[in-house]
Amino acid sequence: MDSDVLVIGAGLSGLVAAFRARKAGLSVTVLEARARPGGVIGSERRGGVLLERGPNSGLDTTPLINALLTDLGIADQRVDGSRESSRRYVVRGGRLVALPTSPGAFLGTPLFSTRAKLRLFAEPFIRKSPADAEESIAQFVRRRLGSEFLDYAIEPFVAGIYAGDPEQLSVPAAFPRLHALEQRYGSLIKGAIMGARERKKSADKAKNTAASFSFREGMQTLTDALGRAVGGIECDVRVGTIQPGADGMFTVTGERAGTSLVRRARAVIVATPAYAAADLVRAVAPEAAAALAAIPYPPVTVVGSAYRRTDIAHPLDGFGFLAPAKERPAVLGSLFSSTMFEGRAPADTVVLTTFVGGRRNPELATAGDENLASAVHGELVRLVGARAQPLWREITRWARAIPQYTMGHLGRIAAVEQAERVVPGLYFCANYRGGVSIGDCVKAGHAIAERVATRLAGA
Numbered sequence: 001m002d003s004d005v006l007v008i009g010a011g012l013s014g015l016v017a018a019f020r021a022r023k024a025g026l027s028v029t030v031l032e033a034r035a036r037p038g039g040v041i042g043s044e045r046r047g048g049v050l051l052e053r054g055p056n057s058g059l060d061t062t063p064l065i066n067a068l069l070t071d072l073g074i075a076d077q078r079v080d081g082s083r084e085s086s087r088r089y090v091v092r093g094g095r096l097v098a099l100p101t102s103p104g105a106f107l108g109t110p111l112f113s114t115r116a117k118l119r120l121f122a123e124p125f126i127r128k129s130p131a132d133a134e135e136s137i138a139q140f141v142r143r144r145l146g147s148e149f150l151d152y153a154i155e156p157f158v159a160g161i162y163a164g165d166p167e168q169l170s171v172p173a174a175f176p177r178l179h180a181l182e183q184r185y186g187s188l189i190k191g192a193i194m195g196a197r198e199r200k201k202s203a204d205k206a207k208n209t210a211a212s213f214s215f216r217e218g219m220q221t222l223t224d225a226l227g228r229a230v231g232g233i234e235c236d237v238r239v240g241t242i243q244p245g246a247d248g249m250f251t252v253t254g255e256r257a258g259t260s261l262v263r264r265a266r267a268v269i270v271a272t273p274a275y276a277a278a279d280l281v282r283a284v285a286p287e288a289a290a291a292l293a294a295i296p297y298p299p300v301t302v303v304g305s306a307y308r309r310t311d312i313a314h315p316l317d318g319f320g321f322l323a324p325a326k327e328r329p330a331v332l333g334s335l336f337s338s339t340m341f342e343g344r345a346p347a348d349t350v351v352l353t354t355f356v357g358g359r360r361n362p363e364l365a366t367a368g369d370e371n372l373a374s375a376v377h378g379e380l381v382r383l384v385g386a387r388a389q390p391l392w393r394e395i396t397r398w399a400r401a402i403p404q405y406t407m408g409h410l411g412r413i414a415a416v417e418q419a420e421r422v423v424p425g426l427y428f429c430a431n432y433r434g435g436v437s438i439g440d441c442v443k444a445g446h447a448i449a450e451r452v453a454t455r456l457a458g459a
Contacts, residue, residue, distance in 0.1 A: 003027040005452055006252055006265035008239050008280065011039025012438065013429045014271025015226035016068070016445025017452075021269075022230060023071070024453040029263055030230055031237040031254060033276075037227040040398065043218025049338075049345045050218050051304045053396040056335055056353055057081065057219070058438030059210040064446055065439060072225040074215065081212035085340045087318035090156055091327045096314065096383060099153075116148035124187040131183055134407060137166035137174065144188060156322035159332045162436065163300045163358025163402050173409035210439075212319070214341050219438075237261060242268055242280055244423055267425040267452050271445075273297065274403055274432045281419065285426070288419035291412035295432050297400035299365040303354045303376045304337070305390040312350055313385025320353075321383065330364060330375040331356050334384075349391070352380060359404065369395055403432035427452060 003026075007018045010032035022028045030037070040054035058065065069075040089096040092111055100106040107117065126144055129135060135143075137158060141150040150166065158166045162174065172179040181191030215221035227233055239254040250268045254261045270277045278292035316336040323329035334354040338345040345351050354376045357365020364375060373393060380386040416428050429448040434440055 001029065002249070002264045003029040004265065004456055005029070005267050005269060006031065006250065006263055007269045007271055008242075008252070009033075009039075009271035009276075009430070010037035010227065010233055010235075011271060011430070012041060012223060012226075012441040013431060013445045013448075014039075014269065015223060015230060016442050017269050017271060017429050017449045018230045018445075019068075019071075019226050020446050020449030021452055024449065026453060026456065028230065029265060030233040031239055031252070031263070032233055032235045033238055033272075035235055037230075037233050037235065038220060038223035040401075041219045041223045042396075043220035045217075046392070046394070047306070049306050049349060049351055050343070051351070051394055052218055052337065052353060053302060053304075053394075054398075055219055055438060056337060057212045057214045057340060060213050061210045061437070061439040062443055064442050065213075068442060068446075069222075072222075072229055074221055074225045077215045077217070077221055078213055079216055079341050079343070081214075081319070081340055082342065084317045085212060085319040085336075089318050089321035090152060091321060091323045091329060091383060092152055094327070094382065096321050098318070111152055112148055116146055119146040119148075120189070123189050126187075128182045128186045134410075135171050136407060137169045137171055140171045140178070140182075141166070144182070151326040152324055155326070156324040156333065159325070159358060159360060160322050160355075162404060163298055163332060163355065163360075164404050165359040168359065168404065168406045170405055170407045170409050173413075174405035212340065216343060234261075239280060242270075242284060242426070244284060244425065248425070250425060266456055267427065269427045269429050269448055269452065271429045273400065273430060275400065277428060277430065281426070284423055285419035288415045288428075291415035292432075294412060295409070296404045296406065297402065298359045298404065299357045299362050300332075300398050300401035301356045301365040301372060302396040302398070303356065303372065304394045304396070305352045305354065305376070305380070306345065306392050307350050307352065307386060307390050308388070309348050309350050311386060311388040312380075313387065314383075316350055316352075316384065323379070323383075325360055329379060330361070331379050332358055332360065334380065352384070354380070358401075365397070366399075402436055403430075405432075425455070 005021045005026050005028045007014045007030045010030050018028045018030050042053035044051050088099040090099055097111045100109040123144055141154045155166050158164050181188055185191035237254050237256045241253045243251045249264045252263045274292040274295040278289040282289040316339050320335035322333040323331055332355040334352050337351040337353045427448050429444050434444045
């Protein structure tokens with residue numbers, strides 16, 4: 001079976017790329033190793049409670065998102081975060097403290113000491129680093145903002161996004177806008193002000209100000225709609241080899257249910273996690289394969305817990321809480337899922353989605369169910385005043401969860417880009433490249449599809 005484009009991997013990035021390629025008039029084949037498309041996104045109802053096994057929401061950072069929802073016919077199913085969800089909590093001193101969202105709130109917050117607040121006045125006068133220097137996030141923040149902001153603002157934020165360690169993550173790779181602000185303006189504070197003015201001229205929004213969104217029946221609404229629109233996705237397929245031919249066609253071999261499978265296409269988009277991509281391209285792009293194999297993915301376990309409302313003392317009037325490593329918590333944080341969006345649970349029930357593991361505590365992420373449940377419930381007793389065991393809990397384990405943009409990551413991505421040049425028609429699109437958020441994946445899939453369509457139109 002021949003097609004214009006073959007996409008390997010039906011996670012969000014691959015689905016968006018396949019959908020946009022099809023919208024451009026190209027014939028598309030999608031091969032997926034799992035039993036259904038959607039990657040780590042998964043939503044389900046249990047006793048009137050909506051449970052998310054992967055991402056709980058997206059950030060409306062790009063107009064491409066709403067354009068995609070309109071194209072898919074699901075714009076009317078979108079729901080935005082509740083008013084309460086604009087409040088974020090951080091653990092300090094064993095209690096939840098609201099993250100300040102205005103200058104007045106910042107001056108009065110107990111989250112940071114007076115000394116740490118005064119330290120900010122020095123930030124505009126700190127010399128920027130050389131443009132070609134690579135710093136870890138921890139080095140960057142200590143230099144510009146001080147250790148306390150690292151401990152109680154940036155480290156928990158990094159754990160919430162990447163489940164990562166700021167001592168290991170690269171600023172220009174993981175937070176390129178921070179790096180760009182310093183290089184362009186010489187100051188984060190000055191850059192934040194000037195950058196906000198510039199964003200008003202475009203339709204993009206900063207992630208710290210963008211609205212959260214989901215769908216009435218959860219995030220799987222998006223990937224299900226993409227799967228229907230793409231059509232004909234072949235699941236339970238284990239791809240083995242990718243071979244470019246002299247005729248300009250790629251031959252992709254695989255296996256499904258013990259039966260060999262062969263597909264041919266003019267272009268191949270590898271939209272799998274980095275470790276899987278490395279295996280697929282080792283024969284045709286060995287340098288890229290080595291770079292991809294070097295991208296670490298720590299384990300993260302998601303524990304969804306449903307409690308009686310009367311059994312939780314905290315008002316749960318926010319998005320959730322992040323737990324800094326400085327506080328020595330057993331968890332990375334917890335989302336107040338039933339507060340974030342309406343219709344997530346009956347009025348007498350609350351849902352908390354707690355994340356465990358990452359680079360900080362991989363051992364607990366892989367612990368047995370009983371030990372894991374005990375650790376999570378113990379933290380919920382301590383931090384939100386849980387007074388009884390949950391009505392039920394669901395545990396979802398991701399053995400290799402989120403790609404880490406560690407030091408040297410941009411060099412690894414350069415090797416991937418070189419492979420795209422050396423092997424024309426081969427493309428890479430996944431969340432190890434360009435960002436890990438929902439919006440990042442939508443933008444990446446869109447961009448790759450445009451590149452493919454442009455190349456094939458000129459072929």
